[in-house]
Amino acid sequence: GSFQADIFYMGVSLHQTVTGSLLFHDLEMHGDVLPFYISRFGLPALYTTRRPPITMALTQKPATAEQFIAFGALDRIIGRATEFFPQDRYQTADGFLEALLEWKGSFGHLSFASNP
Numbered sequence: 001g002s003f004q005a006d007i008f009y010m011g012v013s014l015h016q017t018v019t020g021s022l023l024f025h026d027l028e029m030h031g032d033v034l035p036f037y038i039s040r041f042g043l044p045a046l047y048t049t050r051r052p053p054i055t056m057a058l059t060q061k062p063a064t065a066e067q068f069i070a071f072g073a074l075d076r077i078i079g080r081a082t083e084f085f086p087q088d089r090y091q092t093a094d095g096f097l098e099a100l101l102e103w104k105g106s107f108g109h110l111s112f113a114s115n116p
């Protein structure tokens with residue numbers, strides 16, 4: 001259903017919000033030729049260009065082990081939301097929200113602000 005596409009794009013948007021960069025290299029470098037890319041190589045090929053974990057995409061690297069763990073957990077949430085096969089994604093927006101709220105409950109006490 002279209003709700004799984006919405007969950008996918010919420011995951012893509014969350015990745016971009018957290019890292020400041022797009023989830024896929026080809027969307028960043030060749031966004032205007034994306035329909036050609038998909039028709040020629042198929043959507044699964046797009047997944048081979050996926051960025052490394054969000055901890056590597058951040059400009060401000062995690063300063064503590066707990067921050068690193070927090071970003072790893074957030075990366076797993078984003079990863080599930082953006083799985084290639086819809087049945088592997090969160091099945092409802094509530095499920096996605098529940099995962100994010102659980103993450104907030106575990107790591108909400110941390111400060112992730114950039115240093116001035």
